[in-house]
Amino acid sequence: MITMDDIIREGHPTLRQVAEEVALPLTDEERQLGDDMLTFLKNSQDPEMAEKYELRGGVGLAAPQLNVSKRIIALHVPNNDPDASAPSLSTVMVNPKIISHSVQDACLKDGEGCLSVDRDVPGYVVRHLRVTVSYFDMDGQQHKLKLKDYEAIVIQHEIDHINGVMFFDHIDDSNPYAVKNDVIIIE
Numbered sequence: 379m380i381t382m383d384d385i386i387r388e389g390h391p392t393l394r395q396v397a398e399e400v401a402l403p404l405t406d407e408e409r410q411l412g413d414d415m416l417t418f419l420k421n422s423q424d425p426e427m428a429e430k431y432e433l434r435g436g437v438g439l440a441a442p443q444l445n446v447s448k449r450i451i452a453l454h455v456p457n458n459d460p461d462a463s464a465p466s467l468s469t470v471m472v473n474p475k476i477i478s479h480s481v482q483d484a485c486l487k488d489g490e491g492c493l494s495v496d497r498d499v500p501g502y503v504v505r506h507l508r509v510t511v512s513y514f515d516m517d518g519q520q521h522k523l524k525l526k527d528y529e530a531i532v533i534q535h536e537i538d539h540i541n542g543v544m545f546f547d548h549i550d551d552s553n554p555y556a557v558k559n560d561v562i563i564i565e
């Protein structure tokens with residue numbers, strides 16, 4: 379199973395590479411990797427597993443964070459209302475691509491962190507409020523998905539990783555909380 383020891387940290391060159399497109403059908407190894415990535419996210423959000431294996435609660439993970447420079451990401455975004463059983467978004471995406479996005483930008487009120495970054499980097503990370511993403515699932519089926527708000531932020535953070543971009547690259551160091559007039563601030 380994947381633990382925090384398998385996640386490479388800021389400074390590792392693989393985090394700055396543009397990851398390779400994945401040929402379809404996936405090899406068994408690539409399929410196993412996708413499964414393991416999604417399982418890590420589920421484990422990280424399970425209080426017992428997170429405590430037992432010292433996992434940081436994660437909502438998204440990209441293969442380059444496991445030192446695998448391939449365009450595979452996993453997302454496991456819990457549903458806002460706690461009693462809803464199903465998460466709002468739980469999937470592995472192969473060769474994900476943003477095919478359109480809103481003019482409207484947004485950022486998380488509390489800024490962002492990263493499983494590969496062991497320090498706090500304050501500031502607003504301005505992203506698109508809404509995105510339309512094309513991707514393949516692990517069976518090779520193509521999907522087109524419209525996401526907004528927090529889910530859109532998460533997927534943009536993960537797609538950045540397969541392009542060698544880190545969240546703090548988007549922060550204006552001279553004024554970390556600078557926002558152009560109409561950026562939606564997501565609570």
Ligand SMILES: CC(C)(C)[C@H](NC(=O)Nc1cc(F)cc(F)c1)C(=O)N(CC(=O)NO)CC1CCCC1
Nearest residue numbers: 423434435436437438439490491492493531532535
């Ligand atoms: C870096 C970390 C703080 C662990 C961040 N989690 C998070 O922001 N909140 C969170 C965690 C949960 F488990 C359940 C929940 F509803 C919310 C995260 O997983 N990522 C993913 C990452 O580092 N991917 O490479 C960073 C987030 C910043 C904005 C979107 C993803």
Ligand SMILES: [Zn+2]
Nearest residue numbers: 491492493494
């Ligand atoms: Zn990250």
